[in-house]
């Protein structure tokens with residue numbers, strides 16, 4: 001129980017943050033409104049005395065005797081009116097306080113929910129990139145879109161429990177002041193009811209985890225339907241996908257039913273037990289000779305106490321029912337078992353000599369059974385030169401780009417930037433030196449201008465200049481809204497070649513010290529590509545460029561070539577020395593290539 005409770009409370013405490021200081025106000029308002037309610041109920045004693053024509057009912061002591069004295073000097077009619085007015089005033093004030101408490105708890109709930117969502121987005125932005133290689137996007141989407149709301153609801157439930165708890169404490173105190181014997185009896189009964197309730201609630205945690213896990217799978221299926229719409233249709237897999245989706249959805253339904261069936265048993269069970277307790281208290285009071293007005297006051301107080309007790313117990317079972325959600329949110333927010341973001345503090349400004357891969361070995365995380373992707377890879381990228389990195393599919397070219405961007409770090413060996421290990425360089429400063437145009441980097445859902453200037457405060461004129469260099473200006477100009485054209489989700493309203501040219505313009509507008517092109521023009525037509533290559537050729541000498549491509553034409557402007565094969569560097573050469581070789585020959589005839597230093 002504590003294993004679940006302590007981390008859950010920790011999450012709630014973190015979510016409440018600065019709002020924690022408002023909790024005493026919630027308690028005070030809860031206590032005050034319950035005290036007003038209790039006082040209002042206590043005034044029933046003298047009212048009933050007047051109505052029954054019995055000024056001094058037997059067996060009054062303690063607080064009941066105090067209530068009985070109220071308005072004693074007045075005539076019966078006048079006293080009845082005064083007491084009735086006082087009851088109404090107490091009820092009104094109680095409700096004003098209750099409303100104030102609702103506003104306060106709603107405010108705290110809103111802030112805490114926002115804080116959970118904000119912490120989740122913060123974590124997703126800060127977390128080391130390998131995390132995204134290891135975990136299903138469906139699970140992450142489910143945590144953000146579903147489980148975070150349930151965690152917020154848990155906060156609301158805890159706040160409500162504080163209010164109900166405060167009310168219960170006050171009403172129990174009034175009961176105690178009316179008759180400690182009956183209160184002891186009721187308290188024992190409540191403990192027994194709570195034990196029965198806790199036993200059933202504890203069985204909610206397993207189905208709750210199942211619901212969370214099936215929800216994650218369903219979210220993954222939803223993502224798949226959204227992203228793979230073309231694939232599904234072109235291969236005629238609608239029926240199969242529908243069956244798979246329905247299966248995932250039905251699994252959520254079944255797990256949800258199992259959870260809700262157990263949760264649903266709790267309110268009737270609790271109500272029956274509370275009613276039994278209620279009736280036992282009434283019969284017990286009568287048997288032990290408690291006076292009529294006190295029995296009435298006690299019964300009314302007990303009657304008012306019951307919803308608070310039931311709500312407290314329901315809060316408990318609800319939080320147990322959300323335990324799976326709380327665990328998922330806590331898991332994502334917990335940084336201790338997540339890949340760290342890249343670190344380093346050395347400043348960097350431009351590239352002086354070059355980049356050196358020094359016996360770099362790497363295997364993707366979570367893939368111990370898989371072969372090493374790069375094994376003792378060593379090569380240089382000289383400053384101001386253009387270097388092509390080529391190799392057959394799966395040779396590790398994009399992995400090298402991932403390392404240069406510091407998405408992943410070498411397991412062994414080092415990458416040196418002008419002699420300084422890359423892992424010691426401030427990652428933010430380093431990333432400002434590079435710009436990547438890759439077939440994998442998406443466009444954002446915004447205008448073309450927003451896409452080109454993404455991450456760079458460039459003017460329209462600068463964006464246009466970059467678009468011209470990337471051979472994108474021509475087609476952008478022809479669009480009705482020009483640079484203001486909205487490209488849609490992932491640039492869906494553009495052709496693949498158009499998307500690539502915008503992505504290239506986005507990289508060029510930064511005028512980076514190091515430009516990395518990873519299959520950045522493979523969807524662009526030949527004429528446009530030739531013009532882009534010309535642009536890159538003009539850039540050569542001034543800036544450093546790394547090009548990854550399977551096309552001979554794309555790397556034609558490069559000075560050097562590095563050939564990768566089977567995770568190793570097969571050869572390095574000046575491109576001019578191997579100018580006569582085709583791509584396939586370059587891949588296969590590495591031994592003929594002249595090796596550099």
Ligand SMILES: Nc1ncnc2c1ncn2[C@@H]1O[C@H](COP(=O)(O)OP(=O)(O)OP(=O)(O)O)[C@@H](O)[C@H]1O
Nearest residue numbers: 133364367373391392393394395396397398399400
């Ligand atoms: N996230 C990943 N997890 C595990 N292995 C991966 C991951 N990404 C790539 N790999 C593996 O690493 C190897 C190199 O992949 P990489 O993408 O670097 O190749 P590439 O040379 O760029 O290929 P291509 O020319 O097809 O783009 C491949 O065997 C691939 O299966």
